[in-house]
Amino acid sequence: MSEGACERRCFPSISRSPLKEQKMVNLNEGSKTSNKSLDRKHWILQQRRSLPIASVERRLVDEVRKNDTIIIVGETGSGKTTQLPQYLFNAGFCRDGKVIGITQPRRVAAVTVAKRVAEECDVQLGQKVGYAIRFEDATSTSTRIKYMTDGLLLREALLDPILSRYSVIIVDEAHERTVHTDVLLGLLKKVQDARLKQHKLDKPYINNVVKFDNECHSSNMKFAPLKLIIMSASLDAKGFSEYFCGAKAVYVQGRQYPVDILYTYHPEPDYVDATLITIFQIHLDDGPGDILAFLTGQEEIELVDMLVHERLKQLPECSRNILTVPIYSSLPSEQQMNVFRPTPSNFRKVILATNIAETSVTIPGVKYVIDPGVVKSRYYNPVTGMESLIIMPISKAQALQRSGRAGREGPGKCFRLYPESEFWKLIDSTVPEIKRCSLSNVVLQLKALGFDDIIGFDFMDKPTRSAIKQSLQELYLLGALTDDCKLSDPVGIQMARFPLDPIYSKALILSGEFKCLEEMLIVVAMLSVESIFYSPREKLEESVVIIYEMALLYFSPPVIFYYKARSAWKKFSSPDGDHLTLVTIFRAAVEYREKIRSATNKEKAIDKSLSRWCRDNFINNRSLKHALDVHSQIKVYLEQMDMSLSSCGDDVLQFRRCLTASFFLNAAEKQPDGSYRVKANGQNVQIHPSSVLFRTKPECIIFTELIQTNQIYVRNISRAWMPELSQYYDVES
Ligand code: CDP
Numbered sequence: 001m002s003e004g005a006c007e008r009r010c011f012p013s014i015s016r017s018p019l020k021e022q023k024m025v026n027l028n029e030g031s032k033t034s035n036k037s038l039d040r041k042h043w044i045l046q047q048r049r050s051l052p053i054a055s056v057e058r059r060l061v062d063e064v065r066k067n068d069t070i071i072i073v074g075e076t077g078s079g080k081t082t083q084l085p086q087y088l089f090n091a092g093f094c095r096d097g098k099v100i101g102i103t104q105p106r107r108v109a110a111v112t113v114a115k116r117v118a119e120e121c122d123v124q125l126g127q128k129v130g131y132a133i134r135f136e137d138a139t140s141t142s143t144r145i146k147y148m149t150d151g152l153l154l155r156e157a158l159l160d161p162i163l164s165r166y167s168v169i170i171v172d173e174a175h176e177r178t179v180h181t182d183v184l185l186g187l188l189k190k191v192q193d194a195r196l197k198q199h200k201l202d203k204p205y206i207n208n209v210v211k212f213d214n215e216c217h218s219s220n221m222k223f224a225p226l227k228l229i230i231m232s233a234s235l236d237a238k239g240f241s242e243y244f245c246g247a248k249a250v251y252v253q254g255r256q257y258p259v260d261i262l263y264t265y266h267p268e269p270d271y272v273d274a275t276l277i278t279i280f281q282i283h284l285d286d287g288p289g290d291i292l293a294f295l296t297g298q299e300e301i302e303l304v305d306m307l308v309h310e311r312l313k314q315l316p317e318c319s320r321n322i323l324t325v326p327i328y329s330s331l332p333s334e335q336q337m338n339v340f341r342p343t344p345s346n347f348r349k350v351i352l353a354t355n356i357a358e359t360s361v362t363i364p365g366v367k368y369v370i371d372p373g374v375v376k377s378r379y380y381n382p383v384t385g386m387e388s389l390i391i392m393p394i395s396k397a398q399a400l401q402r403s404g405r406a407g408r409e410g411p412g413k414c415f416r417l418y419p420e421s422e423f424w425k426l427i428d429s430t431v432p433e434i435k436r437c438s439l440s441n442v443v444l445q446l447k448a449l450g451f452d453d454i455i456g457f458d459f460m461d462k463p464t465r466s467a468i469k470q471s472l473q474e475l476y477l478l479g480a481l482t483d484d485c486k487l488s489d490p491v492g493i494q495m496a497r498f499p500l501d502p503i504y505s506k507a508l509i510l511s512g513e514f515k516c517l518e519e520m521l522i523v524v525a526m527l528s529v530e531s532i533f534y535s536p537r538e539k540l541e542e543s544v545v546i547i548y549e550m551a552l553l554y555f556s557p558p559v560i561f562y563y564k565a566r567s568a569w570k571k572f573s574s575p576d577g578d579h580l581t582l583v584t585i586f587r588a589a590v591e592y593r594e595k596i597r598s599a600t601n602k603e604k605a606i607d608k609s610l611s612r613w614c615r616d617n618f619i620n621n622r623s624l625k626h627a628l629d630v631h632s633q634i635k636v637y638l639e640q641m642d643m644s645l646s647s648c649g650d651d652v653l654q655f656r657r658c659l660t661a662s663f664f665l666n667a668a669e670k671q672p673d674g675s676y677r678v679k680a681n682g683q684n685v686q687i688h689p690s691s692v693l694f695r696t697k698p699e700c701i702i703f704t705e706l707i708q709t710n711q712i713y714v715r716n717i718s719r720a721w722m723p724e725l726s727q728y729y730d731v732e733s
């Protein structure tokens with residue numbers, strides 16, 4: 001990196017606490033020096049005992065015994081997620097085969113915490129301690145402590161409306177107020193009532209047993225009251241307490257060292273660049289300690305990862321001791337635990353994380369936090385009825401959580417990449433997701449759970465009437481609802497069974513009729529991962545266009561890299577659009593994998609070859625693996641529904657017809673100026689430069705993603721099939 005870049009940014013300290021340079025306590029140090037598992041066990045035990053929550057174990061268990069619903073508030077890292085389920089297990093809450101369920105808003109948190117707790121309990125993952133997330137189930141009939149995503153528990157309620165296998169449900173990270181958490185809270189209130197009623201009515205008769213999922217429970221236990229625990233890292237428990245009819249709130253004291261907050265003098269025009277500069281500034285100027293940088297998503301994390309390594313090459317050998325570790329929700333399971341591995345001595349770990357590291361996942365060793373002040377969030381435009389992911393400013397509560405991560409093990413520093421005046425302009429706390437996302441999925445799920453009156457549903461924060469009406473209309477247009485707003489049979493019922501956005505579920509159902517399910521399944525799997533292309537596509541694409549026009553191409557290594565990537569992708573490219581391009585990539589990868597498999601049956605060797613294939617073709621190996629996983633999981637759902645995998649072969653028109661019929665709500669027409677107008681709502685959009693149709697610009701397109709940067713782009717585009725489209729829209733419209 002250039003020296004100038006380092007100097008040009010200066011962070012005035014505004015709240016410098018009188019800190020002595022203190023050597024950081026690294027809780028992982030024990031494991032660095034020891035290879036013996038006994039030492040590791042001893043170290044884990046010590047670590048558990050030193051957690052703030054450990055001193056209140058008895059009191060917490062008593063409170064849970066005394067109250068059917070409690071709210072536990074505690075600072076991040078105090079031990080709520082990992083310890084409380086173990087305390088309750090030890091106190092006998094899993095007697096008679098009952099399970100303690102803990103929901104997390106994010107997949108990574110469910111997986112990493114379950115792994116950690118299995119290790120703490122000294123059991124194999126999937127036995128006493130397990131996890132279940134969409135497309136992945138690591139539980140068994142002996143699982144008693146089950147971590148899962150909140151969405152997954154909602155799906156379980158479809159099959160078991162009173163959640164009879166659970167004695168306790170802990171809704172963790174409730175302060176995040178994801179749409180699934182909010183729906184779950186409403187549902188759990190009802191389940192708790194139903195269980196209490198059943199419990200009062202039930203006459204226990206010990207000898208009679210009911211069979212449930214290969215397990216036998218005595219029927220008197222089946223309807224025991226459900227204990228509900230709401231856990232939150234935000235100090236404001238009032239809202240939850242009021243929602244749960246005055247439920248008791250219990251506070252767990254945290255441990256927080258002082259954190260020095262530093263701001264920039266001026267707003268940063270490019271926070272990614274500012275993050276990079278700050279990483280190197282800390283590395284070169286500050287004392288030991290790991291860095292946690294908050295970024296907005298997988299692509300950005302991969303871009304920064306690549307740029308850090310590129311710039312490291314410009315540093316003297318002795319300063320290249322940086323180890324980068326990414327963490328984001330769709331990171332494949334086997335890579336998720338890397339972030340918890342002890343940093344090799346003399347190295348500085350740089351954790352590149354999404355807002356998952358704000359409260360969901362606590363990473364030891366962090367002394368420096370870099371906070372660009374932004375987050376990628378779902379945003380629903382009630383006027384157009386369309387949802388997109390946009391990068392927006394965080395709230396004050398999030399900024400405080402982020403800086404708090406630097407002071408868990410000793411005094412730390414937080415570099416806010418914005419001026420202090422900007423901090424005061426941030427909203428106090430994040431608007432619940434239910435108020436800013438499309439409700440189609442929520443409505444479909446609630447209907448499937450038997451709640452027909454969506455407007456009357458007991459939401460903690462009610463979504464607007466117009467948002468509910470819009471989603472009812474969308475579901476009706478997709479054929480999921482009947483004229484009187486009931487779930488249609490079979491389409492609506494089938495759609496609710498897929499763990500997918502309603503529009504994707506509909507595409508799968510329709511493609512069965514159009515005899516191109518094989519292709520559509522690939523498309524849905526590939527669209528379920530963040531980015532299949534290995535290249536900082538989102539960032540570069542826009543700069544490429546500008547730089548290309550300025551004929552400065554050869555000055556920038558990332559742009560050259562991008563052009564190499566683009567020529568590698570050419571062989572997969574389909575003139576019909578990005579969806580068939582994705583199909584070609586998927587098939588080429590599978591074909592290559594099978595070729596390797598015929599030569600060796602060693603999974604590791606196959607994996608290695610496939611990653612090489614990905615590297616050569618500039619395909620994101622992590623995303624491809626994830627897509628392969630999702631593909632095989634959805635296939636199981638299709639098989640359960642007796643849907644056979646038919647292929648349209650070379651008949652691409654058939655596929656385009658099906659795509660048009662499935663995504664007709666996402667059709668857009670070319671305008672004289674080369675932009676597009678979305679037919680359903682008149683919104684003006686541009687084709688994203690990463691699309692294979694960027695230069696061709698067909699008359700009418702179908703898109704499956706809307707992204708908002710400085711412009712509104714549509715991405716993943718195919719040519720629409722006009723005769724099919726005319727069935728849904730008037731010719732003049
Ligand atoms: O839920 P809360 O934020 O209160 O804390 P926790 O997630 O239970 O974490 C308690 C401790 O376990 C922290 O010190 C974490 O660093 C540690 N932990 C870990 O080392 N590895 C994990 N996979 C999860 C937690």
Ligand code: MG
Nearest residue numbers: 080081359360
């Ligand atoms: Mg937690």
